[in-house]
Amino acid sequence: MSSEELAARGQTTAAQVRKDLSHFGSFGKRGLGYPVDELRARLRRILGIDRTWNVGLVGAGRIGLALFEYPAFRARGFDCVAIFDSDPEKIGRELGGVVVQDPSAFEEAVRALGIELIVLAVPAEAAQEMAQRGVDAGVRGILNFAPIRLNVPPRVPVEDVNLVMELEALSFQISKDEPDA
Amino acid sequence: MSSEELAARGQTTAAQVRKDLSHFGSFGKRGLGYPVDELRARLRRILGIDRTWNVGLVGAGRIGLALFEYPAFRARGFDCVAIFDSDPEKIGRELGGVVVQDPSAFEEAVRALGIELIVLAVPAEAAQEMAQRGVDAGVRGILNFAPIRLNVPPRVPVEDVNLVMELEALSFQISKDEPDA
DNA sequence: TCGCGCTTGTGAAAAGATTCACGAATGTAG
DNA sequence: CTACATTCGTGAATCTTTTCACAAGCGCGA
Ligand SMILES: NC(=O)c1ccc[n+]([C@@H]2O[C@H](COP(=O)([O-])OP(=O)(O)OC[C@H]3O[C@@H](n4cnc5c(N)ncnc54)[C@H](O)[C@@H]3O)[C@@H](O)[C@H]2O)c1
Ligand SMILES: NC(=O)c1ccc[n+]([C@@H]2O[C@H](COP(=O)([O-])OP(=O)(O)OC[C@H]3O[C@@H](n4cnc5c(N)ncnc54)[C@H](O)[C@@H]3O)[C@@H](O)[C@H]2O)c1
DSSP states (O other), rough: OOHHHHHHEEEOHHHHHHHHHHHOOOOOEEEEEEEEOHHHHHHHHHHHHHSSSSEEEEEEEEHHHHHTTOOOHHHHEEEEEEEEEEOTTOOOOOEETEEEOOGGGHHHHHHHOOEEEEEEEOOOOHHHHHHHHHHHHHHHHOOOOOOOOOOOOSSOOOOOHHHHHHHHHHHHHHHHHSSOO | OOOHHHHHHHOHHHHHHHHHHHTTOOOBBBBBBHHOOOOOOOOHHHTTOOOEEEEEEEOOOOHHHHTOHHHHHHHHTEEEEEEEEOTTTTTTOOEEEEEEOOGGGHHHHHHHTTTEEEEEOOOOHHHHHHHHHHHHTTOOOOOOOOSOOOOOOOOOEEEEEEEHHHHHHHHHHHHTTTTTO
């Protein structure tokens, strides 16, 4: 497949595709394009998704459960192996083979199960504490839904999901074309 | 408040704050900094969040309901005034004052209620169709959770939320420091 | 084997974003 | 009223990203 076709599929340009790929190596064959299967395999390796990641879910509330039940994560190699929630009502309940645990078991479970990524879906007040405890226990990356800026060492990447801001981005794009209301 | 202090809070630099703001006008006073209340008011206006937006939720599944019950949206001016789902089990149920409707009522409701934004939380197969129907009915922006690229006219902004990619971004950042596994 | 049609990989150019640095305002204190 | 300590707004300089454009490589068919 040529960079031209990859670009069309990825909503970008052929030059961009080639430059981006060339940053990681030389994948294509001149006159022929890129061998799709091999390219995918090498990109999976570069992205670090050529393996399974053990994920811990912190907070079994509305968003946490929606995520846990979303099959696409496991299908893409992100395996939620533990759930933690402070609500006594929820502790002990089983969800798809995983039992909700008390947060006091967090550090132990991170180490025992080899959890490298956590999804933080707890109220903002609890997020910083759980992030810190996770990092101390060996967590290497955090997907954060709480609307606060987490303070963690720079070696631990954090991806923030802020859906209110996504809506605000829409409202800005819509409003900016209107001189005045 | 000075650009220095704004920068510290926003994880950026003073020069960046000043350049960004200057792009929209001249808000500060030399020697003094920016008047916070007025700055906030003017930024809200620029972002288009100085008013309420009527939002329609398409798909009352796991993620859709989690979003609907999330109070931060209404608190920030995004008011979910209608819910649509094709599941007969769900149609007619009331959730926080809003009744789940059959998708056949979609266009009518968009017009009647003045829905300008929709949240697409339906399976990927249904997303394009509902996007198109929304746009035809007058929807002006789409927050899309379905893992497909929507085809809509350029005047309608789309914000995609792809949580698998967020996790992949973490795995990449973690893996890239390791020469080899 | 040679020529031809494609397509990559990559320097160079262009465009875009960030940082620097300083003149011009602004309030304050004496 | 003047001197001074601040801090904005903004051109110029720097850094980054994207786009351009083309030599070099590849397979194919004659
Ligand atoms: N619901 C949404 O659509 C949505 C969207 C974006 C962001 N968020 C954010 O995600 C977070 C969770 O939102 P939610 O709507 O799922 O809230 P929720 O109240 O439904 O769930 C939070 C869960 O966290 C648990 N919890 C509290 N403290 C805990 C701790 N220390 N350890 C483990 N569990 C703990 C609670 O028992 C509860 O079950 C919040 O920060 C919210 O701002 C939610
Ligand atoms: N659950 C998650 O954590 C998650 C995360 C990211 C993205 N997504 C995406 O969000 C979408 C919804 O995911 P989900 O987990 O909530 O799925 P879900 O199956 O729980 O919910 C989907 C809902 O949409 C309804 N529906 C189907 N066709 C419809 C139509 N034409 N009009 C109106 N409603 C219709 C179904 O009846 C169902 O209630 C999917 O595209 C999924 O890939 C989900």
